[in-house]
Amino acid sequence: MSVDVSSIRYVLAIESSCDETAAAVIDSDLEVRSSVVASQYELHRDFGGVVPEIASRAHVRRILPVIDQSLKQAGITLADVGAVAVATQPGLVGSLLVGLTAAKTLALTLDVPLIDVNHIEAHIYACRMAAGRDVFPAIGFVVSGGHSNLYDCTSPVDFELIGSTIDDAAGEAFDKVAQILGIGFPGGPAIQRVAEKGNPKAIRFPRTFLKEDRLEFSFSGLKTAVLYTAKGVPGSTKKPEPLTEQRIADIAASFQAAAVDVLVAKCEQALRQRNRNRLCVGGGVAANVRLRGQLERMAKRIGVELHVAPMSLCTDNAAMAAIAWEHLRRGRFAPLDLDVTPGLVRRKR
């Protein structure tokens, strides 16, 4: 396909991962013209009630109205779309296929380039958007309910996965610990709130792999340690300390300290191992105040520039569309036989 990229004004970006059906239009000045996410209340109302988030059938029903809406809000028609971007990973196979099929069909019928975007990478690219300038090369760190991934990012479009969790993701550990302590969902904000009144040094929880060079996380042992501290060691006659409000606060604070220590240490190791002087952090857990504080201290100590993606840029898919422009300008188009790469299908390395 011969494409004159300079003549393209608008990119339509489509996403149908686990949680939402979304479409955004972004123009060549990287201005977000529209961003429609079908998990919003108004859209549930417009599109016929709340549908199970994970169902690909729901995506099928919602995808066309969402695309329509995004074009309308941007004040353009399909004829103005110069390229179609689509998230092909990670997510559920069935869900991703819905967005991919819509994107391929549009690219084919409009005769415009198709662009393949990894949604997780968009979390890191959101740092670039917020900074308003180039932040690469950098170490990218995505820390959320489903991911604790470290990337070596040599350019805005070249991300190498260099570390991840071998069991629970960081956000998952927060959720499960919050459940053990009975302090509510989602776990991240709940732990942070309760931990404010607790002593982070009250209990010495394990910090798995802290001193090892491997860029891997493991939060399963920490979760179990919290469980035993809260509910008692099974088979032991020793009763656990009663779960008073103070005790819960101490456990939450000590857990948070242990988790954050490991997260920060692995970022530091990645920066040193890859000799990078910028760190870009994205994902829901990045909102944790202790994590941010410790990352800032570490960055200052070793002389590294820290960028944390604002949540607003992570959740709507504007960042994804902006990455699409990076691909577009480099002429990196995807073939029409593009397939999904669900993050959940992990193949041998």
Added chain:
Amino acid sequence: MSDPVFKVHCESEDATRRFARSLGEAALPGLVVALVGDLGAGKTRLVQSAAEGLGVDSSVVNSPTFVLIQEYEGRLPVYHFDTYRLKDMDEFLELGADEYLSSDGVCFVEWADRMEEVLPRDRLTIEFEITGEFSRTLHLSAGGKVSRVVLARLEDSL
């Protein structure tokens, strides 16, 4: 009549790991393993070692709590479900669970007690009893042909 229960006492994490690896080695196409146990019982750990026994590189096995299902390539295809975040059985089915459950791969279902009604009767149920900090007693029962053969193979290997 409930199925007879075979008990395995694992005195350490290592012993649980060895047992799980044997389970992976004994697994046959179409086996469904239903895992029942509290947070921290060791369900994901068991799947990691069982997958290893099935020839999967265990470093790629992690918790599917967020993504709901993971797929690994081993001697047989291995499907690893976590129903922790699912609201009800309909959501489980909408994942396409029944296709996986009736496939020729090996399925591991964490928090299986929440999805009992949609699991095939022919399944190997493993209930975790937490007997100490690192010790577990596993209660195994087989509900059909494939799971019974696997359980027999497993008993022989222990």
